[in-house]
Amino acid sequence: MKKTDWQLGMDRDITRRDFIHDISLASLGLTLPLAAFAGTPSGQPASAGTYYPPTRTGMRGSHPGAFEVAHALAREGKKFTDPVELGEEYDLVVVGGGISGLAAAYYYRKRFGADSRILILENHDDFGGHAKRNEFHQGGPMRLSWGGTMNLEYPMFSATAKGLLTELGIDIDELLEGYDFHYGSGPKGSPSIYFDAETFGRDELVRGYDFRAGRVDDPEATFERFPLSEASRESLKRFYTRRENVFEGKSEAEVSEILRSISYTDFLKRYGGLTDEAANLYIKTTHGYWGVGADSLSVAECIGAGLPIMHLLGQPELSGSGEDNAGGDVAMFPDGNASIARLLVHALMPAVAPGSNARNVAMARFDYARLDEADSPVRLRLESTVVNVANHDGGASVSYVNQGRLLRVRSRHAMLACYHAMIPALCPELPAEQKEAQKYQVKRPLILTNVLLRDSKAFDALGISGAYCPGRLHGAVWQVKGVNTAGYRHDWDDAGPVPVMFWGSVAPPDASIPVREQHRASRALLLAMSFEDFEREVRTVLDGMLGPAGFDVRKDIVAITVNRWPHGYAYDYLDLWDPEWPEGQAPHEIARRPFGNIAIANADAGADAYTHVAIDEAWRAVGDLTV
Ligand SMILES: Cc1cc2nc3c(=O)[nH]c(=O)nc-3n(C[C@H](O)[C@H](O)[C@H](O)COP(=O)(O)OP(=O)(O)OC[C@H]3O[C@@H](n4cnc5c(N)ncnc54)[C@H](O)[C@@H]3O)c2cc1C
Structure with a gap:
């Protein structure tokens, strides 16, 4: 029988602070004349001294307050006119503080000089884009997890990406030495599949079965336990x-x-x-890997x-890529690729985290109050949504909204390192063909929900470290342990709190519609979900899966962070849905063409959702700028 909210512990006083389901434009001040808002030009959040977003829980990823201005512009056609001139002049203004935008700032300084003045504008309350750090301090020692991108898929790295990582002091071999994470298949536990009562009629956890790697320890006994027809x-x-x-x-x-x-x-x-x-x-x-089924x-x-x-297909093995194929050959930081973003920020603005390096960055506390200092050659301004970028007087002008104020800065060059589908609204003067190509690139929605549990006892008692969940919102659940790199340790044998990562996407209403329509439909469903919907979902799964091993759903959950990514992976072309494009004519190749003093980066520019692609495209885009 379905449990009540009380039985699931929905009333419990856990850390799930600072979520607002749907922030309104009015609450952002956008219904008032924008120019009427005066304040500190830097836009630094008022609470800068204690401002440390990695510890925030509740609704994160695309959090309330981050996207409303962009939606007003791109969806509702709201006009943002008469910006207040800030009088700030830069060599480069970057739109988007993800890995691509940060890498673009890094490469710009290499190409145009270390004294270049750069402003990075980012609409979220934290930098990194999908490279987001989730930091927990509830119930014991600090525990880290990633809110988005985690794998460094190093065998695929270009010389450019390898070069950047080397310059940031990252040694892949060292990362591999501390890497003991297994995507739910050990070392302390067998891979498993969890059938939930709501979908399959009864709760059943079956060990010895790895969906993706095709591993089944004993097919006869294993499948006999599946709650399916004979x-x-x-x-x-x-x-x-x-x-x-x-x-x-x-x-x-x-x-x-x-x-x-x-x-x-x-x-x-x-x-x-x-x-x-x-x-x-x-x-x-x-x-979790494609945003679709x-x-x-x-x-x-x-x-x-x-x-x-x-x-x-005539091969002896079921699957071609080995036991740990959910990740393939990867290296990791304990906060995922947030460490790359943090190392880039440190390289650009050393005062933000003095003494940080690739060996200790996981433990470094960044001083967000120093991200946007007037005397720093590079500045990063959070909570700033760009609404217009234009070629202007031999340079560029960039307008953005920060805390309800519409502001404008000027620069010699501009770099769009944001989602391509948003660019036509930002740059209406682009050629029609280019805007059409940008609209083609519909990002894949994804969800990564981290739940901090009091301990791992129930997982250990069941002999699992995670499970596939074919009937639930998140298709997989894994304990996050064993990434002992960059100064951080959380071993499989450690007692105390453990982050559990729920991973997946929202199923679209009808799988038979074209795939980009599926993404749009899933995105709408995702944005309509409240934090309580996610909380109820993860509590239901943990209760059904771990309850038989002594897990108390009312007591054993200490914090929840939902990282929702309505604009997740870059769109890469799919066999069943996209044509073969002639050389140079694929949408991403048209979409990324430079336009006057404006160049275009982001992983979208490579039509491939990887950290190294975001880096490669930053490098290319800086090369597109005219001297
Ligand atoms: C859940 C998840 C897991 C992933 N896992 C991996 C992985 O394991 N390995 C891997 O290699 N890749 C992974 N990826 C892919 C990831 O997208 C890339 O690796 C890379 O981080 C993309 O960087 P980016 O800078 O191109 O884009 P983003 O990270 O999206 O950064 C762009 C930034 O621009 C901001 N922006 C957009 N519009 C505006 C505007 N108008 N004004 C101001 N700012 C704006 C955005 O909000 C965002 O912060 C994952 C992605 C997701 C969502």
Whole structure:
């Protein structure tokens, strides 16, 4: 029976402060004449001395207050006229303080001189974009987790990205030495799958099964416990024990064509012999990695993601990418790539975190009051949403809203390191073809919810470190431990509080609609969800999964941070939904063209959602600027 809010502990006094479900434009002061707002030009938050957003809990990621101005501009066509001239002149103004924007500032100083004056404008209350640090101090020693990007996919790095990391003092081999994180599959626990009572009729936690790596310790016993029809259980047993080539006699080109033209779930049903019910179990496995289900991805894409298939293509193993394939070959900081953002900020503004380096950055407390100092050559201004960027008098002008005031600064160059889909609203003078290309790039919505538990006892008693959850909002749950890098330690044997990361995306209302419409629909659903919706969801899952092992849902949760990312991964082209573009004509290639004194970065510019792509595109975009 569904539990009441009281039974789930919704009334408990945990740390979930400072969320407001829906902040209104009125509360931001935007219904008043904007020029009427006077205040400190820097826009530094009033509470700068104690201002330290990494410790904030509640609704984070795209938090209330961060997006309303942008939505008023881009969705409602609100006009932002008559800005107050701040009288500030820069060499470069960067729109967006994510990794791409920070890297662009870094490269600009290299190309145009270390004394270049740079202003970075960021609409959130913290820098880093998706590279966001979640810091917990409840119930014991500091615990870190990531609010967004975490993996450094170092085998894919270009020479440019490698070079930047080296200059920041990052040694991948050192990071690997301290890396013991396993995406829910050990070292203290077996991979597992959690079937919830609401979706499957009963709570059932089945160990010894890794969805994505195709690992099943004992198919007969494992699938017998799945709360599915007998036909579905049998189809899974057959699927996991078969070894054959279902495309025997077909040429490589023919096989490749099939693998790129049908969805993974269609393949499971047509060639894998799974029932609809069994195939549907896989839909959520890709939510955290693509923002859509495996029913919208080609077989080829799902092979790349490590899902089981190779054993039906004549290979001995189910999946091609090994046991830990959820992450592949990756290195990590304990706050994910927030450490990269922090090291970039330190390189640009050393006074913000004196003495920080790649070996201690995880423990460094950054002084946010020093991000925007008038005498610093580089300044970073938070809570500042840019609403217009234009070529102007041989340079550029940039207007932005900070705490209800519409302000304008001038510069020699401007760098748009923000979402491309937003650029047509910021730069209406761009050529029509370029604006159309930018609108094509619909970011994939994602959710990363961190829940701080009092301890790991229930996980340990069950012999798991996480689980797949095919019936729930977040498709996977993992304990965050074992990233002992950059001065931080949290070992698998440590007692005390532990962050648990819930990972996934919102299922769109109808999976058969075009994929970019799915993203837009999921984004709308995500933005309509309140913090309480997320809290109820994670409490329900933890109670059902860990309750039998002594977890007390009313007492054992100490803090919750929801990182919602309505504009998450950059849009990369998908087999089932996008055409092959002629060289130079793909939307991202048109979208990133420089325009006068304005250049365009962001991971969108590479049509690939990676940290190294954000860096590569910053480097290219700085090269696009004319001297
Ligand atoms: C949950 C999640 C997990 C991820 N995991 C990984 C991973 O493990 N490994 C990996 O390599 N990549 C990962 N990524 C991809 C990630 O997007 C990139 O790695 C990289 O961080 C993107 O950086 P960016 O600067 O291009 O964009 P962003 O991080 O989006 O930064 C752009 C910034 O510009 C701001 N902005 C937008 N419009 C305006 C405006 N008008 N005015 C002012 N500011 C504006 C945005 O709010 C944002 O802060 C993940 C992404 C998400 C969302």
